[in-house]
Amino acid sequence: MVRNESARTGGADYRPMNEASLPAYLAGIPEVADRLGGTSVDWTVAEVGDGNLNLVFIVRGPTGVLIVKQALPYVRLVGDSWPLPLDRSYYETQALLTQGRHAPGLVPVVHHFDATMALVIMEFLTPHVIMRKGLIGGVEYPRFAATLAEFMAQTLFKTSDLYLPAAEKKAQVAVFCANTELCRITEDLVFTDPYRIAKLNHWTTPQLDDIAAEFRVDGPLKAAAQAMKLKFLSQTEALVHGDLHSGSIMATADDVRVIDPEFAFFGPMGFDVGALIGNLILAYLSQDGHATAQDPRIAYRAWILRQIAEVWTLFEARFIELWNTEGKGDAFVAELFADDAGRAALAVEQKAYMRRLFEDTLGFAGCKMIRRILGLAHVADFETIADPDVRARGERKALRLGRRLVVDRTRFADVDALCAAVVEAAKQV
Amino acid sequence: MVRNESARTGGADYRPMNEASLPAYLAGIPEVADRLGGTSVDWTVAEVGDGNLNLVFIVRGPTGVLIVKQALPYVRLVGDSWPLPLDRSYYETQALLTQGRHAPGLVPVVHHFDATMALVIMEFLTPHVIMRKGLIGGVEYPRFAATLAEFMAQTLFKTSDLYLPAAEKKAQVAVFCANTELCRITEDLVFTDPYRIAKLNHWTTPQLDDIAAEFRVDGPLKAAAQAMKLKFLSQTEALVHGDLHSGSIMATADDVRVIDPEFAFFGPMGFDVGALIGNLILAYLSQDGHATAQDPRIAYRAWILRQIAEVWTLFEARFIELWNTEGKGDAFVAELFADDAGRAALAVEQKAYMRRLFEDTLGFAGCKMIRRILGLAHVADFETIADPDVRARGERKALRLGRRLVVDRTRFADVDALCAAVVEAAKQV
Missing domain, CATH: 3.90.1200.10 (Aminoglycoside phosphotransferase (APH), C-terminal lobe)
Known part of the structure; x- marks a missing residue:
């Protein structure tokens, strides 16, 4: 059941991630750290977002690979002159969960959602x-x-x-x-x-x-x-x-x-x-x-x-x-x-x-x-x-x-x- | 602009009104008391609800007449075996206000809405x-x-x-x-x-x-x-x-x-x-x-x-x-x-x-x-x-x-x- 928690997306503690800051953040999420294996020093991060709106990172660890997708408060394609709400990350996650329930295996699996950071961590698809x-x-x-x-x-x-x-x-x-x-x-x-x-x-x-x-x-x-x-x-x-x-x-x-x-x-x-x-x-x-x-x-x-x-x-x-x-x-x-x-x-x-x-x-x-x-x-x-x-x-x-x-x-x-x-x-x- | 305050409709303090209890309640709402004129002992109350769902009172005072409509927590036509949420009173009031804005004079004027009591006080139409x-x-x-x-x-x-x-x-x-x-x-x-x-x-x-x-x-x-x-x-x-x-x-x-x-x-x-x-x-x-x-x-x-x-x-x-x-x-x-x-x-x-x-x-x-x-x-x-x-x-x-x-x-x-x-x-x- 979808609940409206969108109001708490973003906020004062939001900050855009980069390749340097992401490992320490991910180390704080036990389930995610377990999937990657080793410790944060073993992880490599590459920003690969080529879409119009968001940051997308591939994070590789000794035992797992994950996608981290973070909303930016503006349209990436156009720049910060076009603001865009961070809560889209919430709606994307809710939609992924709903779709995954009705069409299992046809969308990426969601591992973690952080409303404050407008960030969703999900399955890395390869060699897709x-x-x-x-x-x-x-x-x-x-x-x-x-x-x-x-x-x-x-x-x-x-x-x-x-x-x-x-x-x-x-x-x-x-x-x-x-x-x-x-x-x-x-x-x-x-x-x-x-x-x-x-x-x-x-x-x-x-x-x-x-x-x-x-x-x-x-x-x-x-x-x-x-x-x-x-x-x-x-x-x-x-x-x-x-x-x-x-x-x-x-x-x-x-x-x-x-x-x-x-x-x-x-x-x-x-x-x-x-x-x-x-x-x-x-x-x-x-x-x-x-x-x-x-x-x-x-x-x-x-x-x-x-x-x-x-x-x-x-x-x-x-x-x-x-x-x-x-x-x-x-x-x-x-x-x-x-x-x-x-x-x-x-x-x-x-x-x-x-x-x-x-x-x-x-x-x-x-x-x-x-x-x-x-x-x-x-x-x-x-x-x-x-x-x-x-x-x-x-x-x-x-x-x-x-x-x-x-x-x-x-x-x-x-x-x-x-x-x-x-x-x-x-x-x- | 309609806002969602429906969550606070009804609650522990809700009680159905009757002809005896209504005057004291209305006396506590200055704007309403002013419209009726005199004091609560001067007011007469008649329950006239012939609809399927609610209590409806006509309240007459020395200088004004008002309608008080209160939701009951069940379908009046059927009885308390068919519960019905009190917040319908909120939606009715919101709809009346919206309609009144777009079609002024074609709906009763709303004088007061009490969410706790699921009760709306409005214009008495006569000789309609x-x-x-x-x-x-x-x-x-x-x-x-x-x-x-x-x-x-x-x-x-x-x-x-x-x-x-x-x-x-x-x-x-x-x-x-x-x-x-x-x-x-x-x-x-x-x-x-x-x-x-x-x-x-x-x-x-x-x-x-x-x-x-x-x-x-x-x-x-x-x-x-x-x-x-x-x-x-x-x-x-x-x-x-x-x-x-x-x-x-x-x-x-x-x-x-x-x-x-x-x-x-x-x-x-x-x-x-x-x-x-x-x-x-x-x-x-x-x-x-x-x-x-x-x-x-x-x-x-x-x-x-x-x-x-x-x-x-x-x-x-x-x-x-x-x-x-x-x-x-x-x-x-x-x-x-x-x-x-x-x-x-x-x-x-x-x-x-x-x-x-x-x-x-x-x-x-x-x-x-x-x-x-x-x-x-x-x-x-x-x-x-x-x-x-x-x-x-x-x-x-x-x-x-x-x-x-x-x-x-x-x-x-x-x-x-x-x-x-x-x-x-x-x-x-």
Whole structure:
């Protein structure tokens, strides 16, 4: 059960750690010291944070290796001109614990949380690589689609009204309501800034200047993006990860984990599914920039496309399966659907439910694609393409398709129609 | 700004008031004593609570009259076997203050709230009558439609993401998340119990035994009612009144007020609009039972029907007007729609928004109609009809129409189609 202890995160004793100060601090936590083995002089620390917000240390000892993640009181990507509350570390830890309970083995294990220091100590994943890097490198991850489908089905279903008693869910909603600052970043950067002049926006210029200007006066697109924002603001369907892109996934050939849920809050399920699929589409449309004569990426593109179809198809099937076998929540009270007529009617309603979720998924996927090209935070899939003309060609395809997904999200028959649209987008000049 | 002080509601010093103990208590509150005038020996107290949950006293003094409403720790209608938290008094007071700010003059003025005693002291409305009694008596209220349209437009719009900054709205959502026990009553009694064997259910028997049994095995109806329940549980659109039927309205020929928002929480807007319209339909379909040779209620039925159309039409127009003139919230950021293309696209999106709200309204209206005939809490509109055959004929019409509204809520073209369905339902034998 999540409790609201966020008020005590940070405080006067907070101080950012560094490679020199961390061992002495960790030596004071017996459970952690035991895992590392030896004494603090035997430990090596390396700061490896390459994300936008936090300090991340790898700590190695004679018998164990750990990750220490500490929140900074500002956005690391931008600097201390953009303050950010330390309690995001609390929400991340709570989300990790909740996800770990519902999807054991699919997120890092939490060993220790220190509210004062806004610091969480967790399992070191090795030899895992951030999946986005793998997607740029052309690496296939055989366990990806099944694992992410399972992760999303379990974590979304089991934090929804289909599984939880209303009072328990509302108590959790109330806790995560306070994670407003992180939500605000999404609200601004994903749904609003790409459609207006905003200081932090940037794009491949001058190649995309025309389409960036076009989007800023595209009434139907702006209205549709804001309709998705309203869903983000007012639908407390489930505890969503909130930032479920390929940079929040660590993978090897036989293991896949989801990390970094500091944007977690109760929101629309489609926001997670859409983030994942939108980022797969970006990976697909960036492959031209990574193809070489030896490695034209034709088979790899086909693999990405299959992942898009599979992750949705497996997620949908698993979600319905959980609903039918563990649907003990206050919505769709199981007792009402125990007879044949009830079962048949529930199956029809479940189909309608998944259809709505599919449309949400497309809308959020489109918003996420557009913001990664016109907004503040871009993706390495495109940023690592050195030739700006090649990069911009792919980005333009992603912008056009993103717009279709947002504006026409109700017009895609199914995930095959989505995949066909991705292939078609890639072929455009 | 709503703050969460609910934790201190009730406690060891709580005691239920009675006509004898109340004056001494009130004498201890200078502002209240001043309003009543004289001293406590000059005050007369009458307990008049005829609702389901609380004590209600009218206190008269030489210079003023006040209402004192105190929560009891159980459901008055059922007895102390059904405990109910005292903090509902806190949520009611917070909702009254919020509504009073957004719709001044349309709710009673709050003079004092005592958390320990779970007691609120407010304006005495006179010569107001509970509107449900007026509807049974055939009384027209010229200000009804305009006032309720204004009340709903103001209170729903101004507690939504169309008006509030996200952080402020989330803080309020978190506060009202704790009003779970009252929400649970609605969840059970409105959406679930009418569709299963439940101890507290009752209906006009044996006349309605067949249709009650039919509804309990009606798969599509049960699935649709539970889909509405899921909206109730997971859409935090606005601070809804939560119990907006004709028994929560006090009216005279020239004044209309909304009272009793103790079921308030952040939920779907259509729940309020649907409760109101559903109860107007019940009033319409019960008129056969109140008609006499001298007063056949033909013109009065036509008046009720006009109220259904007007309350929706005026509400819709006012809501859009507020959106266009005061839409400063984090959803549909006004800056994006300041140009012609933006304005045109926003108008299209607003139409779609109101269409979804209309469909929600019909679905909730249908659920509310059904539960008032097959569930625990019935309405005087039907209960006061002495002849059970006459009563059951009207109730059966309401059940059939209620089912249509829930199951076919997306198939009504507009409010005129709804009114036509009401007229048609009344004509059925």
